Amino acid sequence: MPMEKLVKGIHTFQQGFFSKHRELFEALAETGQKPETLFITCSDSRVDPNLITGSPPGDLFIVRNVGNVVPTADLPGGTAAAIEYAVEVLQVENIIICGHTQCGAMNAILNPETMENLPFVRKWLTQTTRVREILARGYGHLSAEARVTAAVEENVLAQLENLRDYPFVARRLEAGTLHVNGWVFDISSGAVFDYEPEEGEFKAIRAQ
Ligand SMILES: [Zn+2]
Numbered sequence: 001m002p003m004e005k006l007v008k009g010i011h012t013f014q015q016g017f018f019s020k021h022r023e024l025f026e027a028l029a030e031t032g033q034k035p036e037t038l039f040i041t042c043s044d045s046r047v048d049p050n051l052i053t054g055s056p057p058g059d060l061f062i063v064r065n066v067g068n069v070v071p072t073a074d075l076p077g078g079t080a081a082a083i084e085y086a087v088e089v090l091q092v093e094n095i096i097i098c099g100h101t102q103c104g105a106m107n108a109i110l111n112p113e114t115m116e117n118l119p120f121v122r123k124w125l126t127q128t129t130r131v132r133e134i135l136a137r138g139y140g141h142l143s144a145e146a147r148v149t150a151a152v153e154e155n156v157l158a159q160l161e162n163l164r165d166y167p168f169v170a171r172r173l174e175a176g177t178l179h180v181n182g183w184v185f186d187i188s189s190g191a192v193f194d195y196e197p198e199e200g201e202f203k204a205i206r207a208q
Pocket of ligand 1: 068
């Protein structure tokens with residue numbers, strides 16, 4: 001039973017991780033949060049931002065939605081509100097937009113007929129129309145799986161552009177107090193790829 005599994009998990013957390021890190025939680029409760037990074041990723045259950053970056057509670061302000069979309073600046077909504085709060089109030093220093101391999105949202109934008117009975121998903125993903133156009137223009141020769149991966153990468157780049165269009169983000173980028181990165185997490189290998197603008201490609205992040 002899923003619920004029993006969760007209840008057991010809470011017990012394990014309280015007896016294990018929480019009791020080992022009680023001071024951290026007490027400090028976070030007392031002083032409030034001061035996360036360094038805004039992490040925008042997909043809702044996919046296989047992507048765990050804290051796990052893949054080894055980040056303890058308090059370090060990442062996380063926004064998740066279907067397809068790690070950053071809505072265009074004229075579209076109000078929960079995602080934009082969270083980004084505004086992270087940048088303006090929490091004063092995060094980094095923003096990471098992290099897509100992932102085998103993304104169902106990217107598969108859906110390449111195969112719109114799969115969204116016929118999903119009006120909310122369809123409407124939400126209209127914000128990725130540009131990705132579909134790029135794919136149709138330049139990636140017609142790829143296999144189905146490679147096309148999804150290409151869409152994942154192009155989508156991260158498109159969402160980075162939307163992010164830079166927010167006036168409050170543009171201001172802080174201009175001032176040099178904010179950095180943005182586009183990542184792709186590979187579920188099967190655990191590798192994380194970072195977009196290198198100078199080289200125009202995603203490269204694996206290696207331990208330094
Ligand atoms: Zn996804």
